[in-house]
Amino acid sequence: MDEHSPLFAIAMAAELAGMHPQTLRQYDRIGLVRPTRTAGRSRRYSMRDIEQLREVQRLSAEGVSLEGIARVLTLENQVAHLTSRVRELENALSDQVLKSSGRRVFAAGEHGDVIPLRRGTRTQKRTEVVIWRPLREE
Template sequence: MLAAENRHAPLFVISVAAELADMHPQTLRQYDRMGLVTPRRQGGRHRRYSPYDVEQLRQIRQLSQEGVSLEGIRRIIELQNRVEQLEATVDQVRGELREAQRHSGQPRVFAVGPHGDVVTLARGQRPQPAARDLVIWRG
């Protein structure tokens, strides 16, 4: 598998990308117009496809052969991109949490406070119960 920075590097002209994806170059142009696969532009005009773009083109070809409509394919790609973004966010948050735990000395415990707020507690400590005062309103 390619490193992340090389995976999105624009390397291939349209004819090479079309050959790698086993498609006609005009099909790639159509997919670009539809927003299914959007290559980078060199000099504002010439399309340059990355290895990631070629992977997506192959996936589009496979889904199309299985009978999925182009709109369905667009939605699948959109959802896959969203999942990748969310996975990256989760990885980032996990890293930040590991870093915070490493610097704190002991793990922190979170609980819901008496008013629905999130509170930090020491291990073994319980949140204070909410006051149970009775309030009578007269109108």
């Protein structure tokens, strides 16, 4: 089930969020949580909407104004969108790197630093041998 799928009618969403249905209508009117509308104009809430309703309830209990709550929700939605976009770009980049086989973009140095490599070059291999002996307790 996708968290953005509009599945719940207002009565069920109110029960899941622990609120009165009239409160959900009020939050919809002022734009805190905007449920999807059916062809008959009834509200349908997703799990994401219900999570936001719970967040509104929590912030309101902590004394945050409705205007402040709206700002917090806007910022949280922006963060979620940007996080999703970063994942998309990371996947696209990894797909591109896999398609260009035999090409190294960079190597990691011994201290975690990034070492850029030209095409066709390799990193130097280390040949040191390290022997580890546990301390003997006497």
